[in-house]
Amino acid sequence: MVIQEVRAFNRFYTNLIGALDYSKHLYTPYTLTESRVLYELAHSPRTDAADLRVELSLDAGYLSRLLGKFERDGLVERARSQEDTRRQRITLTGRGREAATLLDERSREAVGVLVSRVPAEERERLVAALRTVREALAPGRAAGAEGPVLREPAPGELGWTVARHGALYAAEYGWNTEFEGHVARIVGDFARDRDPERERMWIAELDGRPVGSVMCVRDEAEEGTARLRLLLVEPEARGHGIGERLVRSVVEFARERGYRDLVLWTNDVLGGARRIYQRAGFTLVAEESHHSYGVDLVGQDWRLGLGGREAVPG
Missing domain, CATH: 3.40.630.30 (Gcn5-related N-acetyltransferase (GNAT))
Known part of the structure; x- marks a missing residue:
């Protein structure tokens, strides 16, 4: 029963996310994966290439090609880490930060439209349910426990x-x-x-x-x-x-x-x-x-x- 419900939820949520497709509905030139990388670079304190690969579960070669594209487009700068020269530090340029901010704004707008369909009296229940799912599937980690x-x-x-x-x-x-x-x-x-x-x-x-x-x-x-x-x-x-x-x-x-x-x-x-x-x-x-x-x-x-x-x- 639990497995069936989780699979049903996965199908439902996959279709729902499809309605928020980045390249089609957010009017940006970036794929979902590219948008995720830009988001992590803008929000995470861990900006080494190796950390990005682990955090996003990306193939090393694919991530390297993606970062190369970003570098050619003037979105990122790559340099050796001062703490460990074996690691590559990735930094957003001013243009990259503008792109990440635009993506974030449009994503918030899209989710806002989605949530606006939920009656006001039901939104608190929705938030509680989402938090319950996170806590149940990540035992020992309360919502927000990953840090700010x-x-x-x-x-x-x-x-x-x-x-x-x-x-x-x-x-x-x-x-x-x-x-x-x-x-x-x-x-x-x-x-x-x-x-x-x-x-x-x-x-x-x-x-x-x-x-x-x-x-x-x-x-x-x-x-x-x-x-x-x-x-x-x-x-x-x-x-x-x-x-x-x-x-x-x-x-x-x-x-x-x-x-x-x-x-x-x-x-x-x-x-x-x-x-x-x-x-x-x-x-x-x-x-x-x-x-x-x-x-x-x-x-x-x-x-x-x-x-x-x-x-x-x-």
């Missing part, structure tokens, strides 16, 4: 970042709306003037919803220096290592883009974030008392040398 996904922000999530910074810092530290306005200006500048080759923002997603953010931007006052901004992790998502992964993503991105230094400004009351910065190798270089956001604070400047050479803008 890091990705670029989807439409609406720049606003989410502003709102969550304002709400969390008010609840946890008593800061007023001056801080939310400060965050809104940072996000607005990023949305308006971002250089996709040298600046990036990450959203941490857990169980299908955003739970964290961070940003890497050029430091306007110091040539060859990047600035880490807007690190945030929702209280209920803490303990998954999300903060460390977000900061590590910024460090790796800044190093790959050829920045010499990475800097950040924070306040001494943010003890959890400060410990993450210290573990990542940042050094405290200056402190200064100030009154901002309705409270007295001690601002701190932190710096991490990357040993890089400023990248030539592409």
Whole structure:
């Protein structure tokens, strides 16, 4: 009985996925497998070719040919891993990130259309059923146990970042709306003037919803220096290592883009974030008392040398 039901579900779901065929209905030039590779490169911290092959269960020769095609199309760059020269590190270019973001947006739209057919009162039951299937077929791994996904922000999530910074810092530290306005200006500048080759923002997603953010931007006052901004992790998502992964993503991105230094400004009351910065190798270089956001604070400047050479803008 169980086998019959699983096989019936497989047939049903295969037909359903066929209705969302990437090349025909998402209006992209990529096959489903190519789209999966782009998705992994955009969202997974493991970007070695060997890790991709294992994660996606792909033949090594086929993956190599696919990556070669991506490289010729200007979507990826391939280089030897700094940690292990036997491994090949794959990095999305600015054009590759744009392609992955477009695929993600269109996939979300397609699934949104599919889910819109489900009555609103039935959607919670649908989500619970999907989570039950995942948990039952992967015993010992609860939904979300594979860890968060890091990705670029989807439409609406720049606003989410502003709102969550304002709400969390008010609840946890008593800061007023001056801080939310400060965050809104940072996000607005990023949305308006971002250089996709040298600046990036990450959203941490857990169980299908955003739970964290961070940003890497050029430091306007110091040539060859990047600035880490807007690190945030929702209280209920803490303990998954999300903060460390977000900061590590910024460090790796800044190093790959050829920045010499990475800097950040924070306040001494943010003890959890400060410990993450210290573990990542940042050094405290200056402190200064100030009154901002309705409270007295001690601002701190932190710096991490990357040993890089400023990248030539592409």
